Amino acid sequence: MSAVMAGVLLHLPMFLMGRMTHYRLSGMPIDGEMIAGMGAIVIGIAIAAYGLLPSNISKQLAASQKIVVSPPEDAPLTRAHWALMAVLVVALVIDIMKPASLGFTIPGMVSEYGVSKATASLVPFAALTGTVVGSILWGIIADVYGRKASILLSAVMFVGTSICGAMPSLYWNIGMCFMMGAAAGGMLPVTYALLAEMMPSKHRGWALVLVGGLGAVSGYFAASGFSALLQPTFGWRILWLLNLPTGLSLVLLGALIPESAKFLLARGRRDEARKVMERFGSEARSTTHAEETALLKGPSAALSGRAFLGKLVALCLAAICYGLINFGLLLWLPADLVAKGYSTELSSRLLAESALIAFPTIFVVAFAYSRWSAKWSVAGAIAVTFAGLLGVLRLELTSNGSPVLPVALLIVGTNALIAMLLPYTAESFPLRIRGRTTGLVAACSKAGGVFAQLLAILALVPALALVALLITIPTIASLALVTWFGKETRGRDLRDLDPNGHVFAATGV
Template sequence: MGSFARPAFFWAGAAACTAGALLHLPMYLHARHMGYRMAGMPVDTPMLIGMLLIVTGVAAVLHGLLPRGSDALRRQVASVRVRAVDDAPLRPAHVALLAVLSLAVTIDVMKPMTLSFVVPGVAKEYGLASPLNPGGDVPVSWLPLSGIAGTMTGSFLWGWLGDRIGRRGSILLAGVLFATTAVCGAMPSFSWNVAMCFLMGTAAGGLIPIAFTLLVETVPQRHRGWLMVLIGGNVTVAYILTSWLAATLTPTYSWRILWLAGLPTGLLLIALNRWIPESPRYLLATGRTEEARRVLARYGSTLQDAPAVAAPDETGPARPGYRGLFAASFRGPTLALTVLAVGAGLMSYGFQMWLPTNLGRLGIAEVSSDRVLRDSALISLPLNVLTALLYGLWSSRRTVIALAGLTAAALVALAVLAETAAGHGLPLRLLLLVPLWGISATAAVLAAYSSEAYPTPLRARGTSWAAGTSKAGGVAVLGLSVAAVAVPPLGVTALLGAVPLALAAVAFALYGPETRGRRLDEIVPGQVPARA
């Protein structure tokens, strides 16, 4: 399914990273008689050795994944154009790939979601400023800000890595970093927590766009859209699992166990690597034609020659950078996706994150607020299935327009009723259901559409651009929290999400190409720039 360029380096590095992470556990276990409070504990020798092993191991993993002849790859990748037989049926190999990547997406989404569950414990252990402890000197908001800034950075970085070390290699690198950055749960100082949380966020931000890039290049055309949106809807599953783990484990093992859980989940992703193929297009770009044919045969597809869109420029890098997304042929779809990503980020990190506080201001008890969020997450599951079917069987473009427009309308209605919302029990719940479902549904269609809307040389970066832009709203929102700016009222947070979503609906109506039922190389025809 695509062997490593240097397997000995990869597996030796993975083993070193695992050993390094395990060497952080003795200090954590030593603190069990203190309720696993590690604040102020000195870093011991095993932990220092573990850090050295992790740094060395990550370097070895990267060397093991880097393709041979990478300079030639930069000259070849822009000229590779292949077509797979898109009417192939779903095979057991497809099902295995979908199951593994669905698990990977769930694990990935759980990382940033964990932030909201660990922040109260972190603030209490380190005496940080928080809503429950306004007298602290250092805001606990630095932790989620670091994590979300990491996811934004990782989205852009993995867009480059997806073209550099391959789709499969990028996913496995994220798994290695999931396992190693689990040591965030054993860090004795808050500053180390902030640093490790950034690295953890980097891996989390990078995995999803590359996973969708691999899916779109492997799944048959007629099943491509609805399956990707369905997997993207795992945001809801991740929320339910994270809240369950927090309620079950943290009372006994403290908030730290939620980070330490990243070690087994990361190792699980690496162990399942045999069911993660390399993209056939990437294999061809690196000169591994027979390997590409074997991968495609396993998935019931063959290769057909297609004319190149643009010849590579031998005098410079043939692979376009992020500026290639704004070339004339792709400017419209990129604009539409960017506006949708901004709206998705402001909904997730603004409206949703501040919703419990705003419901409390309206006189709705904390328990009732948690119940509203839980019920909305559960109801979102069947609604996400409906969204996937509409996207794949009706129209991708119209589904995005309808979803953005409906969510924007519900947010505007909430803004109008904001001051009297507490007196409208049932209408309030119904109105809240739409944007809370819209958060997971928008994230799903954003990931799916961005991975379909660009040709192979731009696909990883296009998907990563959309993912990174959606995280920018989180960085802005959490930056306000660090600056101790008061939480905006419900009406303001609703309008902050409604405006870009309404604009996104208009932008998709004007510039969004239809992706359903079309080959990947026919969706946005045009030249891929040779330079960027």
């Protein structure tokens, strides 16, 4: 970590050189200090990876198959649970804040580099593409190497990408933006996977949704707040340099993030595993010969079958719809409303007020998800989103009526959907593939945005009526698949939802 911080600090002189020109660095050459800093960052990340990730992973995975850790399904909430929730909210704020900050940097980039908005849009496009890659990659790493290790390594890489704030070239910014997205994209799926495994079943539902909802809302507020507070003085680049303190804060809070007890036992760190289990109420034991035989069949059972594929496709489709709406339809809607004769003030106020309405829905959604039904709450959010799409479609085809209701339905529906989608995914798949399945769904939520941004860059955005019509197709398909293949997870022991749930349901000593 020291090498990464040193590498970032070596870039600060370049940033400070621009203080007389409002921190405009375009055209300045990359000096020797910056090159040395880049090298230090690469070396620091490599050292961190070597220290966090085990080298004899195949042996450890074989050992872990002989260990069964009973999750803390019946344990009461303790200070450790609340601390974990707080830290993971911070992780999600960091994950959401940086992509949300991109919109505030575009005007500054257009002005400084003298490029069109379409060219500047390559920056958010690269960032979203990075989050897609990062969500998938870090989900796999979390399943293989452990949840805590992947979160901390992601944070270290995130700190390194803060040097984007000192890059004098637009294309260096685009490249570093991709790396930033790849680093930040790993926090989202791993956070949900870890929280699902550590929370007792009777508290798991509301905790997952509340942490996700508060992280998302706080991330957007943090992005807009830091932009309003710092950008007038330090320019758009300061929003990148914030990666240093925010990422560092997560690394320092890493002491409050527990590692999987099963992972620790496989590495022979029994004392650490015992402490984690005591804090969170888990138990562990060795498997019997019959259970080992069942476990050998587990991966094939978990990774095949119509139920598995149907459920995964349903959640991926819902995630893609969210991305298309959030990063496409809702971004294009204000200009469309103005073109139809609505005032700019009305269209801007409409989105802001709808977003404000969506904030308290987080608590309503958390209550419904944990007290009523996880499955039908997700289906309900998809249905509300579908109703909003139909409202937009009607508005576009008839050119009359108020846009308030359809826009409010879209924003409320998509906010509720994204608050529940990853928690429901984390609860719906077995522990050994939970990271990668949650990562895949998280990637799909950004993939829709990548496609929407690509259309904008190529100036190929179709008429909004056609956009709404096309998005309704995967939306109704995801609703049908969730209804058919979705499982109720509310209050259930995660071990019962595993294809080999009978193996994990046994208690240990």
